[in-house]
Amino acid sequence: MTERWTVEEIAPGERHCHRVVEEVVVVDSEFQRIEVLETQGYGRGLFLDGRIQHVAADEYIYSEAMVHPAMQLLDGRAARVLCVGAGPGGIVRELLRYPGVREVVQVEIDTTVVDIASRHLPSVGADFRLDPRYRLVVADALDYLATEREPFDLIVNDLSEPLPGSPAGRLFAAEAVRLVRQRLTGRGLYVSWCGSVGPVSAEFAARIFHVIGEVFGQAHGYLSYPQSYGTVWLTGIGARSPLDPLAHSPAELDQRLARTCAGELRLYDGQTHHHMFLLPKNVRAALSAPVADPAAPIELLVERL
Structure with a gap:
């Protein structure tokens, strides 16, 4: 073979x-x-x-990085959370660690991914699907956002990459992000992965980050390194209200985490939080550079191999 x-x-x-x-x-x-x-x-x-x-070996890095910085900026209090995509469920699992979360709605258009993950990816876990606070909605995310009226305290975008021809690209565009903003409470946060910010791969991530800043008026970026991806990874937070991700010391964040989050985390704590948001100079430069064509579709232009 x-x-x-x-x-x-x-x-x-x-x-x-x-x-x-x-x-x-x-x-x-x-x-x-x-x-x-x-x-x-x-x-x-x-x-x-x-x-x-x-x-399996580093799924926790991505999932913890997508959830806990924003949850701690919300003091662990996000009564209602929307997770867009996230088929395997690692992000939902991390959200449900917080007793202060009353409901997590996962909107996924492809239930085949959910079914396969629940049967064949034990590292992600399946117990969270039995939590009464969890609800799966099978729908196009834009349709759901357009019709849902009850606001969310946190919306997490974990769609797969918007390859050319993929419907995912619409969810990264400014019109969709404006719809997300409308569905947030006044204190609500929007979290989206942006992508690789390596020396020659940052342009796509910068475009997503630029859209978040354009729609929300502020965008806060932070880094993680899922080694299996082979690259440093940018995530962006948009907030409707003024936000300082470094307002609390590592010790204060550790105390808050212990008070609001159940279970032991493998990646995230107060020191990691500060490290994530202290972006290196080259990444700051890539994110502050003008976007070449703001009106162009947001598509990851890579070769399908």
Whole structure:
């Protein structure tokens, strides 16, 4: 049998690979190709249209980074949370660590991803789906945002990458982000991954970050490093009210985390929070540079391999 490696382009001339030791599931849904692959270095993971989503060894890095900075900026109090996408559920799992969260709504258009993840990705966990605070809504996220009237304290965008032709691109555009803003309470926060900010891969992430700043009037970026992605990763927060992510010391954040969040975290604490938001000079420069064509569709222009 020919040895298989996953191969995905991070930027022109730059690729990242994982050796596959077993193909657990390979299926085409109505929306995308879904694969659960056992990798040699990082264990079992989910790949959509050939692009890595989560693998067992460092899924916690991405999921904790997407949830806990914003939740701590909200003092652990987000009565109602919307999670857009997030098929495997790691982000939902982290949100439900907070007793102060009354409801988590996950809007996912492709239930095949949810079903496969619940059966074949034990590292993400499935117990959260039994939590009475969790509700899955099968819908197009834009349709849901257009019709839902009860506001949210936190909205997390965890859609897969907007490859050319993918409907996901619409959710990163300014019109969709304006709709998100309308669905937030006055203190509410919007969290979205932005993407790779390596030396030659930051332009796409900068465009998403620019849209958040344009719509909300302020955008706060922070970094994490899921090693399986092969690149440093930017996440952005938009806020309707003035926000200072570094207003509290690491010690104060640790006290707040202990008071508001159940269970032991592997990545996030007060010191990590400060490290995340203290962006290096090259990333600050990439995010402050003018966007070449603000009206162009937000699509990740990489080669499908």
